Amino acid sequence: MKKEINFGIGFITGRPNICNIINRYSEFIVNQVKELQTNVNFTFFVLYDLHYLNTVEEEFYNINPEIYKFVKIKYLSPSYVKEKRKIVMNKHHLTEEEASLLIGEGYAKARNTILYEAVEQGIDYLLFWDDDEYPLAALKDGKNIKWLKQQNILQHIKNIENADITYGYRCGMINPLPAIKYTDIITEKTYQQFIEAIENEVISWDKIQTMIKNESGIGFADETIAFHDKEVEKMEGIGKENYVLGSGICLNLRHIDKIPAFYNPPEARGEDTFFSCALGELDATVLKIPVYHFHDGYLKFTFLMEDKFPKKLKKITSEDNGISLRFRKSVIGWTKYKPLLCYISLKPEEYEEEMKDSKRKLKNSVEKMSTAFADCDLTHLPEVLEKYDCKVKEQYEEYLKVNRTWNKIKKAI
Numbered sequence: 001m002k003k004e005i006n007f008g009i010g011f012i013t014g015r016p017n018i019c020n021i022i023n024r025y026s027e028f029i030v031n032q033v034k035e036l037q038t039n040v041n042f043t044f045f046v047l048y049d050l051h052y053l054n055t056v057e058e059e060f061y062n063i064n065p066e067i068y069k070f071v072k073i074k075y076l077s078p079s080y081v082k083e084k085r086k087i088v089m090n091k092h093h094l095t096e097e098e099a100s101l102l103i104g105e106g107y108a109k110a111r112n113t114i115l116y117e118a119v120e121q122g123i124d125y126l127l128f129w130d131d132d133e134y135p136l137a138a139l140k141d142g143k144n145i146k147w148l149k150q151q152n153i154l155q156h157i158k159n160i161e162n163a164d165i166t167y168g169y170r171c172g173m174i175n176p177l178p179a180i181k182y183t184d185i186i187t188e189k190t191y192q193q194f195i196e197a198i199e200n201e202v203i204s205w206d207k208i209q210t211m212i213k214n215e216s217g218i219g220f221a222d223e224t225i226a227f228h229d230k231e232v233e234k235m236e237g238i239g240k241e242n243y244v245l246g247s248g249i250c251l252n253l254r255h256i257d258k259i260p261a262f263y264n265p266p267e268a269r270g271e272d273t274f275f276s277c278a279l280g281e282l283d284a285t286v287l288k289i290p291v292y293h294f295h296d297g298y299l300k301f302t303f304l305m306e307d308k309f310p311k312k313l314k315k316i317t318s319e320d321n322g323i324s325l326r327f328r329k330s331v332i333g334w335t336k337y338k339p340l341l342c343y344i345s346l347k348p349e350e351y352e353e354e355m356k357d358s359k360r361k362l363k364n365s366v367e368k369m370s371t372a373f374a375d376c377d378l379t380h381l382p383e384v385l386e387k388y389d390c391k392v393k394e395q396y397e398e399y400l401k402v403n404r405t406w407n408k409i410k411k412a413i
Contacts, residue, residue: 014052239280270337
């Protein structure tokens with residue numbers, strides 16, 4: 001008799017594009033594991049946010065009926081999440097504040113909600129998959145692009161049994177930053193000051209320089225990784241030198257004691273960053289495995305889901321439709337979590353110096369950077385940074401409290 005694996009995929013979304021992901025890749029997901037000497041039962045957890053794009057619930061239910069024949073889909077609606085928070089609070093004797101920090105909507109709380117639901121449903125391995133990523137690798141082929149489908153589920157299953165976390169690589173739009181054209185107003189120095197002011201573990205001036213020099217504007221895949229030939233790498237220094245990405249991360253729920261909670265400051269990003277910081281304290285085994293997801297941060301390449309693989313991709317620029325909104329949301333989210341990241345990772349005197357330097361550079365660059373887009377005012381960012389700097393100790397206590405609360409639940413489990 002074959003063994004069984006209960007494999008969960010967590011989709012956290014505010015964009016109806018998630019239906020396209022599920023409709024297009026469900027059969028591909030199931031087919032990847034057919035040759036295994038193990039029965040794999042799939043459950044998709046879909047937690048959706050109606051406020052992100054002012055959507056209605058019906059937009060997240062456009063799933064092809066035949067998909068329900070081979071995967072289970074569990075919707076975590078806003079009303080369901082609200083009720084789940086009450087249930088968790090009562091079941092585990094939590095205060096209302098503890099339950100509200102852990103379970104709910106928003107980047108980190110949504111991940112925690114799916115994490116808790118997956119544990120409750122008896123899921124063995126839980127993979128988080130964003131609504132703007134496809135299991136594809138983009139390879140550079142001279143001046144053209146060569147595309148390769150990725151066995152993303154299979155690679156995680158092959159490697160996670162003796163690990164706590166597995167995660168892969170990302171290609172495509174590595175960061176949601178469009179190409180910025182330098183002008184008399186926005187000079188290279190202005191852009192550098194702006195990037196250095198909001199810089200974090202994934203955004204830096206050196207990385208931006210690499211992107212600027214890239215004609216296509218996308219990050220290409222390494223061939224040895226794309227063909228799953230690269231050796232699995234055991235990652236050291238998690239939460240210090242290395243960080244895991246929220247999408248493409250697979251959690252071994254059989255080793256729940258090694259899985260921390262997610263956290264982000266209010267209305268900020270950084271949920272995977274602070275997960276990594278907490279993970280670094282648990283002596284967990286983290287493996288980086290040879291598989292890619294293609295990141296389509298602006299949803300400009302959705303035709304890739306239809307197996308339409310062009311030799312070239314149009315470079316995303318600040319003039320493109322819809323770019324300014326995504327850019328603005330990204331930089332606000334990064335600005336809001338920079339103080340806490342620095343507070344955790346730096347010594348007190350280094351933290352003060354970093355905040356002082358970031359505020360100065362932001363103040364010197366935001367007015368000019370706001371001219372890059374017709375409808376993207378960034379002039380309030382210095383106030384945002386100041387506010388989150390002032391509240392950093394409070395946020396640090398929340399970060400600790402979230403994990404204390406999760407540890408209490410894990411002991412009960």
